[in-house]
Amino acid sequence: MEQNLDEKKLDTIKLRILEMETDNIVRKESNPAMEEKIKNMIMKEVEKK
Amino acid sequence: MIINKLEMYNFRQYIGYQKIEFSTDPDKNVTVLIGVNTSGKTTIVRAFEWCLYGKNGFEDPILLNSDIRDNMQVGDIQDVWVAVTFTHDEKVYTIKKIFKYLCNERISDGGKWNVTLNKKPEEILSLEYLQSDGQTKTPIDQSNISESMDRVLPKDLADYFFFGGERISGIANRTDLSKAVRGLMRLDVLENASTHLSKVVKSFENSIDTSGDANAQKAKDSLGTYMKKREQVVDEKNNAEKQMEYWKSKEAEFNAQLAKSNIDQVKQAKKERDRIESTLCSEKSKLERAKKDMVNYFSDPKFRAFAYFGMPAINEVLRSLDLLKGTKQNVECVPDMEQGAIDFLVKRGHCICGTKLDKGTIPYEKVMEERRILPPEVLSSAVQTYKSKAEGYLAGTEDYKSNMEEKYKDIRHIVRRIGGLTDDLEKQSELILDDTDAKKIEADRKDAHTKYIEAKQDYDSLVASIGGCDTNIKNCEMAIDKYAKSSTKNTRVARFISYSQKVYDWLLETYKGKEEIVREQLQIRVNDNFKKMYHGERSIVIDDKYRVKYSDITTEESDGLKAVKSFAFIASLVSMAKDKILDDADMKLGQVYPLVMDAPFSNVDEIHIDNICKILPQTANQVIMAIMQKDWEYASNNLNQHVGKSYKIEKDKDADGKEIDTSTHFR
Known part of the structure; x- marks a missing residue:
């Protein structure tokens, strides 16, 4: 969709998702809960100045 | 650990x-x-x-x-x-x-x-x-x-590290080992992340306000419908897959029963039928490939089917143009330019090179001279341009028909061979049917085979339906994304979608790449370990659910063979984790695992004990083995050099020297 994406932000989102999912291997939160967490994290990272 | x-x-x-x-x-x-x-x-x-x-x-x-x-x-x-x-x-x-x-x-x-x-x-x-x-x-x-x-x-995976002899035989034959393999290799992190993120992208897409744009609104409504349909079709596909597996295993079971027959004729016919079935299977794969090749030859733009099919019409036009009398066909002019372009330059007052085009000047006269030989007024230029384009268009399509015919011939040839082999198969079945006991088993086998084929047809058609849904979903998403990009009220959501979509693509690609490495390595290592552990010649393949299967035959396995297969599987899995095959600068996925086994060789004969003992200490980081004295006699030949600690488990004895069942110590 949009080509001009901030590479640093992309890397941060990738890393954060992997951390959250690694954690969740043992926490075993429900899918909707994880989706909500990831969604909020992406919104926060994208809008960070 | x-x-x-x-x-x-x-x-x-x-x-x-x-x-x-x-x-x-x-x-x-x-x-x-x-x-x-x-x-x-x-x-x-x-x-x-x-x-x-x-x-x-x-x-x-x-x-x-x-x-x-x-x-x-x-x-x-x-x-x-x-x-x-x-x-x-x-x-x-x-x-x-x-x-x-x-x-x-x-x-x-x-x-x-x-x-x-x-x-x-x-x-x-x-x-x-x-x-x-x-x-x-x-x-x-x-x-x-x-x-x-x-x-x-993880508790879910503990079964693969703490197990007894009676449990090991079943490990490699479990219905779905994907979860264990992905868990042990930590691929589940990437897999879960892609699943969650795909839902996040969809949720962002859902939050796009499409009111005011009929096309985007329609795409949004259709997206919901297609997604629901897809879920339903995926469920049906999974059911069809279960059916396929069930009937395939039933067929293998009946086949194994026939192989045990004491009647020579049945044995012989069964053997011959297995051979024909294997050839038939390979011919059917060939047919699929030939059909795909033909479809590809028709649909891939690089083979220019469209030019071939347009050839008669284009040639007809060319012939008609040749008939035009009084047309100077060889006037040279700037290709693809029409009089309108010159008119534009003149009106603008200067040429592309910057030269002024004032009436009466030489540059003006020159461009007007060019204008006179340009289409549409000068038909010859238009004809010339058309001809050169049409000839280029047709170039290389002369042998399209003969190539297509060759492909069709191949397909017909394979279909004939399949027909012949099917007849041969039927004849062998008739020979089996001569024996009364085998008759019933053969009838059941045929029935299982037919049901397998039916389930496979359902499965294939459902897979195609999923593909159709995916295309429709993608089209709807593209329409919504296009709208979101152009509408100012959705700019914020559009940015979220862009970032999440990009990360999702990266996750999918990374997962696929790593999963391929795991599958490839597992197949190489299981084959390698199996060859070292098993004395016979057998080639092993890892199927889509990571189950270990023999690529050559489907006869019944003894418990001993199952155990050897499971040892090969576990040793390979543990060694992959130990060697950290998926680690790179960004991800550290490798783990250290112990193997704790109780009477691991209870179903294995001495030759295999010997072979397995050569492999285990090299593949796992730590091996703890509770073993029977008689098995240790064989195992010690190869294991002794790797033993760091050794204990005897002994029951205590009473005053009369009789063993006490309720009191045991390590010595």
Whole structure:
């Protein structure tokens, strides 16, 4: 969709998702809960100045 | 995880306090516990399972030593506990589980005491680790113990590291090993992330405000419909897949029964039919490939089917143009330019090169001269341009038809061969049907085969439907995304979609890449280990669910062969984790695992014991093996050099030298 994406932000989102999912291997939160967490994290990272 | 020590107190037949230290030396990574039947080998594996995961695998769930229990008075409390000390990520942990048994009742029954204990003994679980000073112990909060243990070695995967001889045979034949493989290789992290993120992208897309744009609104409505349909079709596809697997296994079962027949004719016919079936299978694959090739030749733009099919019409036009009289066809002019372009330059007042185009000047006269030979007024230029384009368009399509005919011939040839082989197959079936016993089995086999084919047809058509849904979903998403990009009110959401979509694509690509490495490596390693462990010639393939299958034949397997196959599988899996095959600069996925086995060779003959023992110490980081004396005699040939610690499990003896079943010690 949009080509001009901030590479640093992309890397941060990738890393954060992997951390959250690694954690969740043992926490075993429900899918909707994880989706909500990831969604909020992406919104926060994208809008960070 | 490397296990340092196991401590037990009054745990089943291990009376009093007992301790085993395991070898942690990487060069001598094997610890053997040798004992006779009923000495308490299985109890060791169960002590680990109970302490680490709370699993109680005993028929009689009371864990307290029966001698101790029999001597309890009403109101007495006795502890039973197991503690495991292990090293993980360079930290030394100790997990300890205690059950406190309370005697509720003690009744005399003909000279024997019946002691009743509380059904739910109080449980105390603790986990602590040693600080770097080697002295200070830091306890882990009670509520985090189970989660912490799952981080060290997940409970779901414990079956692959703590197992008994009777359990090992079934491991490689489990219906779906994907979860275990993905878990052990930590691919589940990437897989879960892609699943969650795909839903996040969809959720962002749903939040796009499409009111005011009919097309985007329509795409949004359709997207919901297609997604629901897709879910439904995926369920149906999974059912069809289960059916396929069921009927395939039934067919293999009947085949194996026929192979056991004592009648030579049946045996011979079965053998011949297997051969024909294998050829038939390969011809059918060839047919699929030939059909795909033909479709591709038709649909791939690089083969220019469109030019070939347009050829008659284009040639007809060219012929008609040749007939035009009085047309100067060889006038040279600027290709693809029309008079309108010159008119534009003149109106603008200067040429592309910047020269002024004032009426009466030379540059003006020159461009007007060019204008006179340009289309549309000068038909010859238009004809010339058309001809050169048409000829270029047709170039290289002359042999399209003959190539297509060749492909069709191939397909017809394969179809004929399939017809012949099907007839041959039928003849062999007739020979089997001559025998009364085999007749019924053969009829059942044929029935299973037909049902398998029906299920496969359903499966294939459902897979195609999923593909159709995916295309429609993609189109809807593109329409919505396009709208979101162009509408100012959705700019914020459009940015979220862009970022999440980009990360999602990266996750998918990374997962696929790593999954391919795992599958490829697993196949290489399982084959390699299997060849070293098994004396016969058999080639192994890993199917889409990571199950281990023989690529050549589908005869019934003995328990021994199943065990060898499972050993090859586990050894390969553990070695892949040990070698950290998926690690790179961004991700550290490799793990260290121990193998704790009880009577692992109970179904394996001596040659295979010998072979397996050569492999195990090299593949796993640590091997702990409770083994029968008779098996150790064979195993020691190859294992002895890797043994760091060795124990004997012996029952205590009474004054008359008779073994006491309720009292066992390590020596």
